[in-house]
Amino acid sequence: MRIVLAPLAVTGAAVLGLLAGVGRATLFALSVLSHLLRPPFYLREFASALMTIGYFSLPVVGLTALFTGGALALQIYAGGARFNAEAVVPSIVAIGMVRELGPVLGGLMVAARVASSIAAELGTMKVTEQIDALVTLSTHPLKYLAVPRVLAATLAVPVLVGVGDAIGIFGGYLVGTTRLGFDAATYLRNTVDFLEFWDIGSGLVKGAVFGFIVALMGAWFGMNSARGAQGVGAATKAAVVTASVLILAANYVLTELFFSA
Amino acid sequence: MIALDDVCKAFGANRVLCGVTLSVGRGESLVVIGGSGSGKSVLLKCILGLVPPDSGRIALDGQDVTRLPRDPFLARFGMLFQGGALFDSLRVWENVAFRLLRGPGRRPRAEARAAAIAKLARVGLGAATADLYPAELSGGMQKRVGLARAIAADPEVIFFDEPTTGLDPIMAGVINALIREIVVEMGATAITITHDMASVRAIADRVAMLHDGVIRWQGPVAGMDAASDPFLQQFIHGRAEGPIAALR
Numbered sequence: 001m002r003i004v005l006a007p008l009a010v011t012g013a014a015v016l017g018l019l020a021g022v023g024r025a026t027l028f029a030l031s032v033l034s035h036l037l038r039p040p041f042y043l044r045e046f047a048s049a050l051m052t053i054g055y056f057s058l059p060v061v062g063l064t065a066l067f068t069g070g071a072l073a074l075q076i077y078a079g080g081a082r083f084n085a086e087a088v089v090p091s092i093v094a095i096g097m098v099r100e101l102g103p104v105l106g107g108l109m110v111a112a113r114v115a116s117s118i119a120a121e122l123g124t125m126k127v128t129e130q131i132d133a134l135v136t137l138s139t140h141p142l143k144y145l146a147v148p149r150v151l152a153a154t155l156a157v158p159v160l161v162g163v164g165d166a167i168g169i170f171g172g173y174l175v176g177t178t179r180l181g182f183d184a185a186t187y188l189r190n191t192v193d194f195l196e197f198w199d200i201g202s203g204l205v206k207g208a209v210f211g212f213i214v215a216l217m218g219a220w221f222g223m224n225s226a227r228g229a230q231g232v233g234a235a236t237k238a239a240v241v242t243a244s245v246l247i248l249a250a251n252y253v254l255t256e257l258f259f260s261a
Numbered sequence: 262m263i264a265l266d267d268v269c270k271a272f273g274a275n276r277v278l279c280g281v282t283l284s285v286g287r288g289e290s291l292v293v294i295g296g297s298g299s300g301k302s303v304l305l306k307c308i309l310g311l312v313p314p315d316s317g318r319i320a321l322d323g324q325d326v327t328r329l330p331r332d333p334f335l336a337r338f339g340m341l342f343q344g345g346a347l348f349d350s351l352r353v354w355e356n357v358a359f360r361l362l363r364g365p366g367r368r369p370r371a372e373a374r375a376a377a378i379a380k381l382a383r384v385g386l387g388a389a390t391a392d393l394y395p396a397e398l399s400g401g402m403q404k405r406v407g408l409a410r411a412i413a414a415d416p417e418v419i420f421f422d423e424p425t426t427g428l429d430p431i432m433a434g435v436i437n438a439l440i441r442e443i444v445v446e447m448g449a450t451a452i453t454i455t456h457d458m459a460s461v462r463a464i465a466d467r468v469a470m471l472h473d474g475v476i477r478w479q480g481p482v483a484g485m486d487a488a489s490d491p492f493l494q495q496f497i498h499g500r501a502e503g504p505i506a507a508l509r
């Protein structure tokens with residue numbers, strides 16, 4: 001009997017632990033949201049988060065978009081050639097970029113870059129008692145550390161996605177005009193003519209949601225880091241993995257919401 | 262002023278505090294001694310509410326601390342953390358002036374900076390350190406910055422967690438004298454944790470020894486040497502043999 005029950009008990013405990021964690025993380029998210037609009041506001045921390053999360057992520061997001069746009073053009077050309085539809089390359093590259101690949105790949109790159117750094121920074125603050133020190137100095141750690149970062153990421157990632165969209169389309173254009181024999185003017189006209197406002201807008205909304213997820217996961221795992229260097233390492237890994245999976249899941253849900261008939 | 266009554270705290274199976282009863286009067290300097298890992302830091306964190314006790318009562322001026330509004334409560338305290346706990350993204354003076362730059366009693370930056378530099382001078386650090394980052398300082402300097410931050414807003418109650426650990430003997434002497442001075446001059450109430458018997462004699466009005474989760478001995482510093490408690494005597498004299506096991 002014991003042999004049968006023991007694995008069940010272990011599984012049950014693990015599931016309960018996971019559910020409790022999800023519950024606490026959800027409360028944390030709600031708490032962050034409720035603090036967004038209540039003073040005090042830490043403008044200095046917000047501005048510096050905006051720089052590190054937004055501005056310094058531009059190169060990595062830009063390069064990702066550039067290569068993705070280029071590869072997309074090659075693929076769609078090859079696929080389109082099977083039914084003599086090579087002409088769709090510019091519009092499909094644009095739609096694929098702004099609706100899907102721009103936000104998703106941008107979000108994942110930001111998760112790698114930002115969720116990790118937030119988790120490692122806040123985790124180190126936790127294990128070196130800096131978070132306790134904040135409390136003794138009458139400063140709410142969630143408000144001082146998490147809120148500015150979450151707000152900055154939610155506002156900055158859509159901008160990054162927008163820039164990434166443009167660079168990705170440019171990557172497709174470069175490949176299209178140099179390697180696939182498209183006329184520059186035709187390529188641009190096809191890109192613009194078939195792109196609708198909501199194609200771009202939906203991608204930007206996705207970007208905002210992904211930014212929120214990334215900073216929230218970084219802050220959550222960092223502030224709950226276990227003790228020691230190992231604790232910080234584990235927190236960082238968990239933040240990146242969870243943020244990435246949540247981004248992909250949220251992407252599906254949002255796409256279903258926005259575009260399913 | 263602060264009274265702990267039967268306070269218990271365990272981390273999982275690790276029972277750290279099991280019934281601590283202790284009090285400190287206004288303007289008194291209490292020193293808590295005890296082996297590493299005996300729960301001295303946890304004791305201070307329980308009083309501040311950083312670690313919630315499992316049971317027992319902690320009162321400040323007769324009022325249960327869990328019932329007091331948090332912000333005004335914390336504003337009465339200053340704490341020097343064992344590892345310094347300086348914010349490494351902020352400059353030294355911004356660390357010291359942290360409380361002065363935020364919250365209800367907030368002051369203009371220039372004024373806060375001047376106040377921070379004055380506190381740094383009190384702990385023996387020149388104005389040149391004000392613009393450095395904590396990572397650029399030695400361990401002993403970090404400790405002193407932490408001390409300056411703890412006293413920056415002239416709190417009523419100050420906790421010093423191992424203020425002289427890692428300092429050279431001269432600097433340790435300076436810090437001991439400074440703590441004594443703060444208690445006498447500012448009329449602050451202080452709880453200091455230390456292993457350093459020289460500090461105990463320099464700082465304490467009263468001494469309490471924490472061992473095995475309870476206050477093993479307490480009394481005025483003058484009565485410490487004459488006390489017969491074998492645990493206390495072993496600790497004071499740093500003997501390897503005695504009732505306190507060296508293997509912990």
Ligand SMILES: Nc1ncnc2c1ncn2[C@@H]1O[C@H](COP(=O)(O)OP(=O)(O)O)[C@@H](O)[C@H]1O
Nearest residue numbers: 272275277295296297298299300301302303304
């Ligand atoms: N946040 C925590 N989680 C788990 N265990 C802890 C925590 N803080 C302290 N402890 C444990 O409590 C015991 C006492 O720690 P501490 O109060 O730091 O000792 P010290 O008397 O040296 O200051 C140690 O065994 C430590 O491992």
Ligand SMILES: [Mg+2]
Nearest residue numbers: 301302343422
């Ligand atoms: Mg300690």
